[in-house]
Amino acid sequence: MIAALYIARRELHGYLASMTGWLILALVLLADGLLFNGLALAGEKKSFDVLQLFFYFSSGTTMVASVFIAMRLFAEERQQGTMVLLESAPVPEHIVVLGKFLGAWSFLLLLLLLSGYLPALVVVNGKVTVGHVLAGYLGLALLGAACIGIGAFASSLAKNQILAAVLAGAIIVALLLSWTLARKIEGPVGDVVGFLDLFDQHYRTFSRGTVKLGSVAYYAALTYGALLSTTAVLAARRWRA
């Protein structure tokens, strides 16, 4: 576990040591700010609606940011030729994957923390509870974790970062569309497909200030499953090497 934390720290340092990490933070905050002002605050909306819309739009920026954060996790190592260092490191694959995931997720959590001044404006000027804000951020953190997990998996498969981003985006879009697909499928299979949905089925309740154990378990399972697959891919590559 200490090795995982060491890798996570190195990873987080990697984001903040270059201007790219800071620019990602600034661009996502810029997008959040524009969406907040242009759509969430537009017109005279009640504070509950404003906060719900903020979390709705933030989910989009969080998913996009997660893909960009995660695309470099393994693909960059491969592009720079440093993958061999990871593969030959005296740590198991799952520790490497866990460390890289924790580093990327910490960076995303930092990003979410920095956006806190936007809902704070609603808390000050409206009538919402701090619990609603915390529930929304918990949803964003879990959604981001799942997307980073998927991104890590894509990054472990792809040869370069662009391909990793495209692959992760495709998987996430497929999960987002499962809700639409479920509408066309009758019976329990339709229910199962609908339950796989990344957003409508599980995230919306967080944006309304409700934390459901089932949705928390879904995101945790999706993240774990993605990281387990990533570990399997790395193990297979290490074995072939």
Add this chain to the structure above:
Amino acid sequence: MTTTPVPPSSTPSSTPSSTPSSTLSSSAPRAPLPRWPTVLAALALALVFAGGRLLAEPAPPLFVAGIALALIGASGRRPRGDDHGVRALLRQATLAHGALAAGGGLLLARVVGEVLSEDVHNVLLSLGLFLTAGGAALVFVLELLMAQARPSGFVERARVERAVRTAVTLWSATGLLIGAVYAAHKADVRFDLAYAAPSSPSGATLALLDTAACGDDKAPPEVFLFFERGSGALAEIDDYFAQLAQKGARLATLDQALDPALARELKVTKNGTIAVRCGVRSEAYTLGVDRDEAQKKLPKLDGEVRTRLGKVTRDAVTVYFTVGHGERSFGENDKAGRAAGKALKRLVESRNGKAQKLGVADGLSERVPDDAALVVLLGPTQPFLPEEARALAAYVDGGGAMAVFVDPPAPGTAATATGDDPRTAAAAATASLQPLWTALGLGVGGAELVNDKEYVKQSGTAADHVFLFSTSFGAHKAVKTLSGYRGRAALLFQQAQKVTRPEGDRGDGGPKVSMIARSAAATWEDTTADRRFDAVGEQRGVFDFAGVVEKKVGDKEARALVVGDADVVGDVLMTNEANAVFAWESLLWLLRDDDAPAGAVTVDEDVPVRHTRDEDTAIFYGTVLGGPAVLVLGGLASVNRRRRRRTDAPAAGGAA
């Protein structure tokens, strides 16, 4: 290391341990790895799927055919040959085919086992799906390995074991995760942290549901959701109704186009409608099919459902609100800033009450209509005619129910004063109701109540000293929930006066008076009208904010509630949970529905987020440019500092 299969003759040293018996010079495959078992496995999977899903009814013969094909495939994977790797590969493939056949068998048992319980059905379905899908997945993973092994005729045993282990691990983990998520979903543990928690039914709604008995069999009410499958609006509300179903409501989701007869019976003409039925009564509420539209209505959903439930489960009653004396409106707050009574009206409607106006034009100067279940005086500010006051008193004396909310006069106002300022005129209204006070054996009076030690802080000035609260409640059905929260729940009052019993003994058979909400200690009547305590002439103490009266009249019982403040049930203070509970419980008691558990009630009075133009500009530039700009500057500083450190370090090293 290469991953491309190479002829055995070119790789003698790469596989010595895994192929001890291989003759490396041989160019022909030494173990048969035919493709037909994999093809049979694919066909078996397709037949099992078709047998369970594609036809209108499950078809056991298709299952049997699928199982047979999987078993034939298993026989085709019998371990043989000299190579250990190939034998291991075939052994694993046999197991994979077997798992596929076993899964098909469990699914078949579920289809034909009609007498089995639902739990056994679910277990068979879960295990069957797990084995079928897992077996099929493993067959295809192994086929990939065989495809690589075919040209050379051998495969490394460790590679086979690793591939199988990885596939089984991933598939088992997937099965376990799905099981865990399903269990968590079924447990339906949730925490509503938002204000008003619109995704959960309120206690009042659940109480209505709990006490409802529909039809001859006393069944719970039915709730019908008319939405097309996968509707976005349905996704917004299904949590709410799932909780209602858990509490006993009979819930059904239908498509109006597919169930036209039932829809017609419930007077539902389009999808996006929620219908509630209890016995022969039904009520419908149109939410809409659009997700955004549904989202906007969500905060009011509980109130709407409660109203419909009230209408179908309770007999209709008429509640009269007196008018023509400057009472609180049901529209917006009035010019003097007094809160309206929309929330109270909604509560009346939730109990299947019809709110009607009652003034001189409606015959109040003669008598209260016979169909009145309750008469409400909500903050009158103009005097009643003596005939009106007598009619109200006669109504109470005849066993009627009445709620009187009276504001205190403005500080320093004479009892006979009238005028444009409602607070100035309130004293005259109170004085004009003397016959009613006599009938009730309870009255209001005195000056505004003030407390400079325990009050609700709002503006931080002495004006807050009249924003009072009560945490001390009597043991009475009208406040049964609040009395359980004595000392914890705060019932808010904005400028209140005391409720008093008239002097003198009324003797046996007179009204039974109970005080139900008291002020904090150190409250005083502000007779000097300066909101400051004067030791001379003013005295601190505990005062009653509200009282109830019960009076036996023949076989009837008159009931009345008297509160020295109309704001307590006004739209502003009704956003406070305790005020909403107080209004709902006292309403139920007055309507003689007090045996039902009242439960909490949620009143939607969220506030709009408003800014001035200057504030909007500041927020826009602050959030859109300020935040990101600070980050970019911070990033530049941080990165430059690192660079300097990096360049300084070698320089310092060189100097040393």
